[in-house]
Amino acid sequence: MALSKEVYKAFEDVVGEENICDDPAIMPSYYNTEFAAVLLPKDTAEVQAIVKLCNKYKVQFRPICTGWTGAFPKGIILLDLRRMNHIVEINEKNMYAVIEPYVISAQLQAELMKRGLHLNLKGAGANCTAMLRGHGHLDQTTSGDDRNHLALEWVTPEGELVRIGSLGSSDEWFSGDGPGPSLRSMINSAVPPGVTPGVFTKAAMKLYHWPGPPRFPIQGLSPRYTLSEIPANMMARYYSFPSVEKMYEAELKIGESEIAFELMGFNPAMVACNITTCNEEEEEVFPRISKEVQGPGFFIILAGNTPEEFEYKKRVLAQIVSESKGRSLKSVEDPEIEGILLCQCVRISASIRETFRAGGAFNSIPIMGQRDLTIKWAIGAGKAKEPLIKKGLIVDDGGAFFGWGVEQGHLGKTEIFCKYDPQNAEAKAAVENWQKEQNTRAFKERYFASTMGPQNEIGPALSNYHLWWKKLREALDPNGVTPEGGALV
Amino acid sequence: MGLEQYKGDMEMCCRCSACKFIPMQTVKGLQYSYVCPSISRYNFHSYSGGGRVNIGAAALKKGFNYTDKLLHVVYNCQMDGACGVSCNYAMDMEVLQPIQEFRIQCVKDGKTHPALDKVIAGLRKTGSMVPVKGKRGDWAAGLNIKDATKEKVDVLYHVGCLTSYDKDFQKLAKATAKILQKAGVDFGIAGDAETCCGGRAYQMGYEADFLSQAKKNMAMIKKSGARTLVTGCADGYQAFKVLYDKYDLKGNLEVLHISEYLDRLIKDGTLKPRKKVDISVTYHDPCRLGRLGEPWIHWQGKKIPGDRFVFDPPKTYRRGTQGIYEPPRDVLMSLPGLKLTEMTRIKEYAWCCGAGGGVNDSNPDFAMWTARERIDEAESTGAGAIVTACPWCEKTFNEAIKETGSSLKVYDIVELVEKAI
Numbered sequence: 001m002a003l004s005k006e007v008y009k010a011f012e013d014v015v016g017e018e019n020i021c022d023d024p025a026i027m028p029s030y031y032n033t034e035f036a037a038v039l040l041p042k043d044t045a046e047v048q049a050i051v052k053l054c055n056k057y058k059v060q061f062r063p064i065c066t067g068w069t070g071a072f073p074k075g076i077i078l079l080d081l082r083r084m085n086h087i088v089e090i091n092e093k094n095m096y097a098v099i100e101p102y103v104i105s106a107q108l109q110a111e112l113m114k115r116g117l118h119l120n121l122k123g124a125g126a127n128c129t130a131m132l133r134g135h136g137h138l139d140q141t142t143s144g145d146d147r148n149h150l151a152l153e154w155v156t157p158e159g160e161l162v163r164i165g166s167l168g169s170s171d172e173w174f175s176g177d178g179p180g181p182s183l184r185s186m187i188n189s190a191v192p193p194g195v196t197p198g199v200f201t202k203a204a205m206k207l208y209h210w211p212g213p214p215r216f217p218i219q220g221l222s223p224r225y226t227l228s229e230i231p232a233n234m235m236a237r238y239y240s241f242p243s244v245e246k247m248y249e250a251e252l253k254i255g256e257s258e259i260a261f262e263l264m265g266f267n268p269a270m271v272a273c274n275i276t277t278c279n280e281e282e283e284e285v286f287p288r289i290s291k292e293v294q295g296p297g298f299f300i301i302l303a304g305n306t307p308e309e310f311e312y313k314k315r316v317l318a319q320i321v322s323e324s325k326g327r328s329l330k331s332v333e334d335p336e337i338e339g340i341l342l343c344q345c346v347r348i349s350a351s352i353r354e355t356f357r358a359g360g361a362f363n364s365i366p367i368m369g370q371r372d373l374t375i376k377w378a379i380g381a382g383k384a385k386e387p388l389i390k391k392g393l394i395v396d397d398g399g400a401f402f403g404w405g406v407e408q409g410h411l412g413k414t415e416i417f418c419k420y421d422p423q424n425a426e427a428k429a430a431v432e433n434w435q436k437e438q439n440t441r442a443f444k445e446r447y448f449a450s451t452m453g454p455q456n457e458i459g460p461a462l463s464n465y466h467l468w469w470k471k472l473r474e475a476l477d478p479n480g481v482t483p484e485g486g487a488l489v
Numbered sequence: 490m491g492l493e494q495y496k497g498d499m500e501m502c503c504r505c506s507a508c509k510f511i512p513m514q515t516v517k518g519l520q521y522s523y524v525c526p527s528i529s530r531y532n533f534h535s536y537s538g539g540g541r542v543n544i545g546a547a548a549l550k551k552g553f554n555y556t557d558k559l560l561h562v563v564y565n566c567q568m569d570g571a572c573g574v575s576c577n578y579a580m581d582m583e584v585l586q587p588i589q590e591f592r593i594q595c596v597k598d599g600k601t602h603p604a605l606d607k608v609i610a611g612l613r614k615t616g617s618m619v620p621v622k623g624k625r626g627d628w629a630a631g632l633n634i635k636d637a638t639k640e641k642v643d644v645l646y647h648v649g650c651l652t653s654y655d656k657d658f659q660k661l662a663k664a665t666a667k668i669l670q671k672a673g674v675d676f677g678i679a680g681d682a683e684t685c686c687g688g689r690a691y692q693m694g695y696e697a698d699f700l701s702q703a704k705k706n707m708a709m710i711k712k713s714g715a716r717t718l719v720t721g722c723a724d725g726y727q728a729f730k731v732l733y734d735k736y737d738l739k740g741n742l743e744v745l746h747i748s749e750y751l752d753r754l755i756k757d758g759t760l761k762p763r764k765k766v767d768i769s770v771t772y773h774d775p776c777r778l779g780r781l782g783e784p785w786i787h788w789q790g791k792k793i794p795g796d797r798f799v800f801d802p803p804k805t806y807r808r809g810t811q812g813i814y815e816p817p818r819d820v821l822m823s824l825p826g827l828k829l830t831e832m833t834r835i836k837e838y839a840w841c842c843g844a845g846g847g848v849n850d851s852n853p854d855f856a857m858w859t860a861r862e863r864i865d866e867a868e869s870t871g872a873g874a875i876v877t878a879c880p881w882c883e884k885t886f887n888e889a890i891k892e893t894g895s896s897l898k899v900y901d902i903v904e905l906v907e908k909a910i
Contacts, residue, residue, distance in 0.1 A: 030543075358798070
């Protein structure tokens with residue numbers, strides 16, 4: 001649906017001729033959607049002006065950052081936030097960084113490492129916006145989701161500028177809850193139906209201490225970068241365990257002892273993806289690693305501020321692993337492999353190898369909940385993948401899941417993938433059916449209620465949150481200019 | 490086959506945006522973290538590697554929907570392959586090849602750029618990509634260089650269009666000749682029989698003109714009997730070594746860039762740089778010597794049905810790994826007194842000078858914009874000069890420096906070697 005000349009001109013007056021385009025030829029580059037136009041606002045004021053015009057002319061819009069994944073209705077305006085790519089502030093004293101939406105995690109992390117700081121990069125990868133809500137490899141120590149968002153700047157669906165948290169009462173970004181308005185309940189999810197309408201134009205991200213070097217000593221050429229040496233007081237290992245129970249026991253103890261810099265419940269398939277540079281190599285390495293492990297496991301990075309602290313952490317880890325009958329994967333003890341994993345998993349630079357490389361697509365069920373329950377569910381979801389693997393519809397990853405404890409404890413994130421060729425209609429249908437069945441099973445067997453499941457079934461069990469959310473959306477967006485859907489990043 | 494052969498590759502794009510940045514592990518901060526000049530300048534996703542292959546995939550499904558905007562996207566790309574390197578860190582898919590095929594299709598469909606048409610018209614008339622003044626071999630007058638079309642030589646020095654005809658760059662040809670003579674190399678030039686390699690025509694999408702030039706060159710080389718060709722032009726290097734091979738025209742010809750050849754001569758003791766070259770430099774990897782200079786890999790096969798994007802026989806992707814990165818650096822480091830400091834974006838993820846893909850002709854402002862970014866990056870190293878190994882890079886950098894008033898000096902690698910011997 002094309003914009004009228006008048007409406008187009010109004011938008012053009014905001015962003016300038018160079019930053020608006022309704023040429024149909026460029027639309028396929030974004031998504032398989034015919035947008036009315038794509039706009040490139042440069043700052044919050046332009047975003048506000050665009051959103052107000054959307055309300056005036058009753059034109060729907062959605063924003064994207066780097067735009068990884070996404071589904072959009074036809075005829076809407078796409079706000080590509082690419083020009084909003086500034087790091088506004090890195091406050092070393094109060095340990096937060098204020099960023100615009102198109103600062104990617106790799107950029108912010110690199111700036112932080114130079115300053116002895118770090119952030120919880122999300123598992124989606126270093127190529128995604130650093131503002132992304134979600135989970136990452138540091139969840140055990142830093143928590144995930146909204147714990148790491150401090151003050152936010154939000155352009156509401158009506159174009160009002162809301163300064164959330166401490167920003168609401170001062171020019172400071174140190175808190176997401178105040179002094180000032182805390183709107184966490186309204187902005188707490190990127191998962192349907194809770195995709196927050198409007199546009200986040202700036203966010204303060206919570207920072208943490210980084211005990212490693214200002215820069216990893218990378219050597220070699222893409223795609224096989226290695227480290228010239230393992231940085232002092234750092235170590236990466238993969239441990240497998242005789243049972244899920246033993247693995248979980250070790251995970252909990254590691255959380256309680258607070259020794260891990262990063263604990264990532266990789267499965268062997270993900271290790272294979274990370275350390276290989278192409279599909280053929282991965283197909284060869286995965287079965288070999290699978291034979292080396294005794295059962296489920298996790299990847300862990302230890303980092304000490306001093307040699308003494310590092311030694312202490314190593315001894316604690318050795319004891320925990322021994323008590324839970326864990327076994328170190330020899331392949332990862334090879335310093336070259338250790339270096340590859342250490343760097344890639346801190347920088348989260350190889351998530352695309354784990355997800356898209358094999359067939360071009362993956363579907364996933366990510367769960368945040370009571371870790372032991374979600375693990376039990378994931379074992380069943382993994383078994384349900386086996387017939388699809390046998391038929392050659394999805395990639396053989398051993399049916400494995402992954403995840404980790406959050407906030408050193410029993411809460412956790414668990415996730416399971418199906419990787420497939422999206423051009424294969426049978427595979428796509430089978431994966432979507434698997435997703436639906438496993439979400440339904442999770443709810444019926446009382447493991448958890450996924451908000452990705454059918455809302456009319458799940459909502460009533462969760463205080464009819466979906467109805468409340470609908471009312472909230474209507475109040476926030478009286479002109480209905482923010483359709484559901486969009487991109488996660 | 491054209492674009493069709495890359496249908497599967499284009500459909501693999503997961504729209505992750507990695508193609509816009511240097512490989513994630515190499516990102517050292519906010520500054521100098523982008524790798525693609527086109528998306529960096531024009532911002533719409535269409536100008537990125539991913540956006541381009543998505544447009545290509547849609548064109549195969551729905552036909553080519555030519556508009557002015559689409560042609561702006563097509564011709565504002567240096568075809569420098571950086572997107573592919575960043576993509577191929579994680580993904581197994583061709584990126585630059587479908588972009589190249591898309592451009593070739595545009596030319597076949599008559600959707601050309603007038604400035605490029607003019608350049609190609611000149612090529613067809615004069616065998617040169619630059620305006621012709623005098624004869625191609627005039628620069629060699631009085632230098633006592635063999636005519637390889639008349640005398641048998643071990644090494645044929647292919648001079649290239651810009652170095653032959655542009656008075657500002659003939660110094661590179663003269664320096665090269667002086668060095669080779671000093672090293673006692675039995676070499677010659679084709680003089681007026683030399684013609685354009687066709688590489689830049691290929692980048693611009695004029696495949697037929699490229700092939701015409703390639704066939705002329707290989708006929709001349711075959712007749713001369715030369716087994717080794719050395720050139721100082723990165724475009725020429727890629728054309729002779731990679732593109733001629735892609736089209737099965739290269740035969741057994743050994744193709745070396747002058748930096749590789751000098752590295753060989755220095756390492757085997759034939760050439761001894763003894764004079765001090767007290768200068769602090771940074772080195773710019775020309776795209777077509779670096780990531781796009783890696784050998785062509787002949788492969789034919791088909792996708793194995795099933796869940797993965799794998800082939801029978803297995804396909805080895807050209808990921809920029811086998812480009813020429815160390816020889817020019819080793820040559821520079823062998824020069825007494827020279828100090829080399831690296832920029833942030835180097836080797837397989839180096840930022841383009843701006844001149845590739847015909848952009849210096851189709852959109853000189855964009856070429857300058859790109860070059861200014863590189864000059865800024867070079868200045869950030871604290872070096873007094875930027876050294877490159879391609880006359881097109883040197884030309885673009887010099888123009889950018891003139892525009893910005895930077896005090897940075899620009900050298901080709903042969904100029905510094907000449908100073909040291």
